[in-house]
Amino acid sequence: MGDWFFDIELLRIGDIFMPRLDYFAPGVYIEEIDRGSRPIEGVSTAIAGFVGFTEDVRGGAELFKPMLVTNWTQYLNYFSRPNSDGFTDFNAYLPFAVYGYFMNGGGRCWITSIGTSLPGAPKPPDPQPTSLRITGRGNRPSLRFGMRPEQIAAGTIAVLISDSGPRALPEGTEGSAPPNTGEYFKVQIRRGDETLEEYDNLTMNREPNGQFATYAVAALRNSMFVTIEDISQSGQPLARRPGNGQYELAAPIVTTAVDTFSSDIEGVRDDRTGVRGLFEIDEVTMVACPDLMRAYQSGLMNLDQVHGIMELMISMCEGSNSGDIPNPPNRMVVLDSPPDCPKPQQVVDWLNRFNRRSMFGALYYPWIKVANPRDRGNPISVPPCGHVMGVWGRTDETRGVYKAPANEVPRGVIGLDYDTNFREQELLNPIGINCIRRFPNRGIRIWGARTLVEPDKTEWRYISVRRLISYIEKSLELGTQWVVFEPNDEDLWARVRRTVSNFLERIWREGALFGASPEQAFYVKCDEELNPPDTRILGRLYIEVGVCPVRPAEFVILRISQWNGIEDEE
Secondary structure, three states: OOOOOOOOOOEEEOOEEEOOOOOOOOOOOOOOOOOOOOOOOOOOOOOEEEEEOOOOOOOOOOOOOOEEEOOHHHHHHHHOOOOOOOOOOOOOOHHHHHHHHHHOOOOOEEEEEOOOOOOOOOOOOOOOOOEEEEEOHHHOEEEEEEEOHHHHHHOOEEEEEEEOOOOOOOOOOOOOOOOOOOOOEEEEEEEOOEEEEEEEEEEOOOOOOOOOOEEHHHHOOOOOOEEEEEOOOOOOHHHHOOOOEEEEEOOOOOOOOHHHHHHHHHOOOOOOOHHHHHOOOOOOOEEEOOHHHHHHHOOOOOHHHHHHHHHHHHHHHHOOOOOOOOOOOOOEEEEEOOOOOOOHHHHHHHHHHHOOOEOOEEEEEOOEEEEOHHHOOOEEEEOOHHHHHHHHHHHHHHOOOOOOOOOEOOOOOOEEOOOOOHHHHHHHHHHOEEEEEEEOOOEEEEEOOEOEOOOOOHHHOEHHHHHHHHHHHHHHHHHOHHHOOOOOOHHHHHHHHHHHHHHHHHHHHOOOEOOOOHHHHEEEEOOOOOOOHHHHHOOOOOOEEEEOEOOOOOOOOOOOOOOOHHHHHO
16 A cells, blocks of 8 residues: 555645645645734834934034934933033023923933034133043043044044053063052043054153053054143152043034024935934934024024924925825924913914914923023923923823823923913914913923814814824834735735734724724725726735724813702602
């Protein structure tokens, strides 16, 4: 009798199960089959992008180019001077916005620095920002390093000083090295993780025994990367020795000129600079430029120029800028009112002058007061955009993107520029101006959740609805990439319906969609009616998705009447 075997694994092609044809030896075969479909994972919804002034630009960050920052400490490493609080002497609003963002629950963000001083401002008294002064014991001056001019374009250089000892004598040499008195040190010149130069057995003794050590200035005199100067006073070498540590020697920051400032903020897409460069970061979902108002206050930009940058940010959030952003819109811009519009009627008049409506914009009023570290903690008025976006991130994390980011306390706020009352908010709320209000015994709260859409477009009235739909669209876009180039048949349609429905049912169970059942909350259609032969010939697959988002209970109405229980019983 011949040998018989059975194939226990079948390959599915459409609705037909086909056996493999390349079996040669009798036995049992186990195979893993990729069915093609993947579960859809929700995208991140609360990643901010900021544009504004910073105290410094170092540690690999570049002027006008976005840099990823995940916490306040990391912000200080990139955009503040060593051992600084990160704020600026000219009260730039960006540090306050970023600090408020992290304080209120924000996570990742991208920072674009547009300079370390106001354009046209007087130069600081220190004319050499490329010099580095290192002190020794008792904070006494020791050494000054400088960056050679030809190295400025290459970026920051790190000077690492550590302990060393006297140079050991060669084997067979009579005598012994002197004791290690602690005066000896080593200098490493580094850029990033690369060690460029290294000098060992250094001393501050100007006339050392060359067998055992080298005077530091003499050793680094021919360095290709740095210059060195002995600025120490008289004293013993140990007392004049520089302190251990890593010191950064940064290139000077060249600020933009006044006449090109507006265009520099706008940036160039191909160069990944300014606002346009920030929009090239796919994961950014909310954008703000708090220092637009700082520039306006300083006379660097007029109101029309400010409106131009705001218009640009809104248009790019809409994806309508020259039609060069084909992906689903997944961003919103948080706008700030001008500082010279402190009263409700003034901000209404300004908004009418701006005259730009969009479901991808949100406006918060009034400005908030926070503690200013550069003024002994005294209050300073700043735009609320950074704190608000932090609240957005906190709400997304604790409740979900479908929850309106309102009736929340903005942390770090100690006052408001204007206390809006109920009647004044009746003027502001219908036109999309979200108020931040102070309530007795409840503190300061964000008391609005509307977009800047036209008032008659009620379906896009709320921030949570716009962000939820953006979240669904972006998640579906990324979660259905496996469909591309699959055979366009009924089997594919069924898998697509199943994959999308599973994702929508999951967010329905989380409370993001309205309905007592999945059938009431959403529908997914992908069939022959949507995909007739002529569309399939063109290589297209159409999927129709409908969702019913939950909306915030903005107005709570209690209807109360008298009830006579005895009469009703009769």
